[in-house]
Amino acid sequence: MVSIKGLGGFHLVCDATNEKAVLELRERKRRPSKPFAIMFKNIENIKKYCEINENDEKLILSKEKPIVIVKKKKELTGIAPGIGKYGVFLPYTPVHFLLFNFLDFPIVATSANISNDPIIRDSDELIKKLGNVVDYILDYNRDIVNACDDSVVQSVKNKFITMRLSRGYAPKSFSIKQNIKPNILAVGANQKNTITLAFNNKMILSPHIGDLGTIDSIEYFERTIETFRRLYDFKEDIIICDKHPYYESTKWAKNQKKEIIQIQHHFAHALSGLFEFDLNEALVFAWDGTGYGDDGAIWGGEVFIANRKNFERVHHFKYFKLIGGEKAVKYPANMAVSLLNDEIGKKYSNYKLASSLKNGNFPLTSSVGRIFDMVAFLGGMIERNEYEGFSGMLIERYYNPLIKEYIDLKINKRINFYPLIEFLAKNRGNFELISSVFLNSLANLIKKISKNYNLPVLLTGGVFQNKTMLSLVDGFYFNQKIPVNDGGISVGQAAYGVWNL
Structure with a gap:
């Protein structure tokens, strides 16, 4: 088992065609069934194992080189058990290209991390945390200052959805028509966390931070905020967060001794779509796994009439x-x-x-x-x-x-x-x-x-990562450049501040 330094962190790598090696990696990483991403030498090799359409191919070959979710053609045992798709991508660093001069098979290239922790960015940390998982480490002398995971996208007919916005796409900048005052920091949700800054005439969406379920992930969240403050010479006046009292991002916001605004989770989903498509009002289907509702229940099957200021829950x-x-x-x-x-x-x-x-x-x-x-x-x-x-x-x-x-x-x-x-x-x-x-x-x-x-009809929330579902309701708006899942929550929160403060 080898760990190889990529652009924003280390990958765990083995021969994707070797069942024994793949199962050994699962055993060592204690990841029994969650799919592994596969890196291929070129698009021709991907076509041997996957059914890809023209839109899939454009995404795979794009300069960002994201992981693209595509349909299986040939089963690779242990890679994505039980499901009908692979996550595939092409080499994007010189080390990857050099490696494939010597390999004629696809490789597993999964993030080197302990479950729910950020991707590991230096070899000392790798040895400390995953020394029992890897046999060899391929490192080099370019330090990784800010960790950055691989982006994940999926085509839907002639469009696409973003499932994880990170390497190649983020930080993502949006221009705003008006000058923004006060400076806004939106701290997102607890799962698939991102942060968004809004200042002057722009909004900046961070790369994927991840689930805030461990000490390391919370430290990474705080470190990202500090990095963005430094990079953009930014000091927030107001913090916008979720209404869930136990979200780590919400708890952090409440401890900052600054003015905070709390936005209902699914309304933030709706606002992210209104912002992406510059809509004033829409009928919004906000469907996901969980979100703290205004009545104290766990919402996730909502139909709103939403505008830039408020919403009416017309069905659920x-x-x-x-x-x-x-x-x-x-x-x-x-x-x-x-x-x-x-x-x-x-x-x-x-x-x-x-x-x-x-x-x-x-x-x-x-x-x-x-x-x-x-x-x-x-x-x-x-x-x-x-x-x-x-x-x-x-x-x-x-x-x-x-x-x-x-x-x-x-x-x-x-x-x-x-x-x-x-x-x-x-x-x-x-x-x-x-x-x-x-x-x-x-x-x-x-x-x-x-x-x-x-x-106008807007579809948002993690349920709409389902490609088949989106294909069955063609003609409606759905998040594309902004993550359709909780990775887009911070954008919706920031948009509320831009439009209402």
Whole structure:
């Protein structure tokens, strides 16, 4: 196992075609199933293993050289188990080009880090933290001052979505029509964190910082703020943050002894899209895994009429209990079965336990991300969610465009999705039918609601990283240059300040 210094940090590298080496890397890194990115010598070699279209090819060959999510053609054991896609990219540093003078096979090139920590940027830290993982280190005398991970993008027809904005794309600068006063620092969300500065007549979005779940990641977040203050000779007057009281970014903001403004999570998603497309108002579908709602519940299945100043929550998915709290994200079984009627629920081995927990004191949520998890469990695709987004990628893999069937959900203030859940549970094991009916039903719901409002339609939030989902609702706005997931939250927060302060 070798670690090689890249542009913004070290990669862990092995032969992607060697099953033993790949499984050994998984064992050593304690990463049982999350996909590895693969670096290929050239585009011709990518085409041997992947089905790529013209838009995919443009992204892969672009000067930024991001990781591009593409469809599998040939299975490489252990690289992306269970799902139908690879993350692929081409060499982008001299060391990579030199390396491929001697290699005729693709290599795993995954970030050298401990789970949820920032990418490692020097060999001393690498030895200290991953000395038991790597056998050799390829280093050289260019110091990496600021860590920077690889960017991740995905094409959607003739457009694209940004899933991780970093090397090659960030820091990203946006010009503003008016002069900004006061100076604004927006500190983003807790997952996929980024920060955004707004001053003079511009906004600056930072590279991907990551999930603020460890001491090292929080230190990296603070270091990034200090770096940006120094680089741009910037001193904030106001800090804008999320409303979630336990987000590390929010806690940091509250400790700065400066004026702060807190913006609801999904409204920030909406504002990021309004900003990207210069819209004054839109019908916004903000669907993701989690976000602190104004009523104290966990939102994530929201339909807003949003403008640059405020929003009206016109629809949302009917609340259900997050049985197990945060553990329900990984283990959705009890949450899912608790929603079924007795006749269908009795088919599941955890039915009695789920029934006994149904009336427990658990958080309420409207999250579409959690609905994806429940569908994957009830359909028999998973027993547990191996990593964030796994259920969505499985559902996307089994989608069959020839299946046009859908469940026509009724449009009310609170959208009752239980009939859809029950249909899918009745057809447990038929992965193609379940996946297709589920995505078709969500797409039909979006189209149906949109017809009731004479407004531009904006799709935002982590659920819309699903390429199939976006393809089914063609013609609407969705985040592209700004991350569609929580990486775009800081832009939405900053945009609120620009428009309202």
